[in-house]
Amino acid sequence: MLTDDQLNHIRKFASPSRESGYTRSIYSYPAKFLSHLPQELIKIFTQEGDRICDPFVGGGTTGLEAMLLNRQFIGYDINPFAILVSRVKTTYISKEELHEGLKVIHRNIESLKEQSNDYLDSTDKECLGKLISSELNFLASSIKKASLNATLRDFFSLALIHVTKLIGRRDFEERENWQHLSMIPMFTRKCNKMIDAVSSLPHSVQFPPTFHLGSNHDMDVPEHSIDFILTSPPYLEVDVEYQQIQIQRRSLGKSKRTDFISKLLGTQPLPKKDLCWTGQGGSFYWSNLERSLSGSYRILKPNRCLCIWTGFKTKENQRKLITTIKKVHFNLLEVISIPLSDNRTASSRSTHHKRNTRMLKEDSIYILTK
């Protein structure tokens, strides 16, 4: 079904290379696709107007590329933060409206200094220091309380989450006098970058993508209605922070994960086991994957394709994936292996965490048909 030229083309675009374009780098969701690959796969497997689904939508990379290529898109994720990132990345807002929103937030900060809510626990505060902790609370309260519509509130919440992530990183402590640095200029800079990105999206699109909060085990999508599925499930036995922010402070001998994101969004933090499918010696992973794949099988049109991009720690698990694929009645058409370089992996997981995840030195794209 795929020609050698098409396979070579996929291999070429799957090789790690730098991300391009503002919008595509608005927020680096953990283990996200590089944008080139979804773009190329969408062009190979679909026509304009076709319906695409990503059942593990994450940061919305597939949705953004589908929208830019005039395809319909539907995505699912159980993580409210994933839905937020996806919506911000794909929603045009004018520069004027965004600059006005930023002014409102700045104005509010002053009036809220005495009455901010507390979005941090005592260890978060110890790690972040007094100044940054209180500024983070002012900014979060200001975003929550400002008279902004939901789209603007999502936009500024994501900017604040991004800055919090940068501050939590190990290298932030290397800055001179970091405990006395104000984070407000960092927030303003990030907002300005995101303003350029979001205002450069198309003003109106033929098919606005839809992102649903919920499990792909029960997608509300008619049977045989989807032309192409492109997705990347959680990685087996890899503990990823899909919903928390890591704060690393070597000088204090502390590394902790804060629930700041959930508190800001007003959602309940999800257990790691539900987000990453960890535990029970891997059996939880396989039972979840089987349910997700049967859900995908149900909604895909006959003779159409599903591409899964993933990686494992052992060859045995690669084989187990193939067994699971067949168990839910998909045919395996191709497995394209993607060698991973030391400093840049196919998904962003290793560079992102700068740690050895002991994965096989390749990811693979599994191309399945129904």
Ligand SMILES: C[S@@+](CC[C@H](N)C(=O)[O-])C[C@H]1O[C@@H](n2cnc3c(N)ncnc32)[C@H](O)[C@@H]1O
């Ligand atoms: C590897 S990430 C996907 C990254 C995505 N490809 C991107 O480019 O950003 C896996 C995602 O699966 C989500 N997830 C885990 N279990 C799920 C389920 N049962 N239904 C829907 N999403 C789920 C996690 O919240 C996480 O966002």
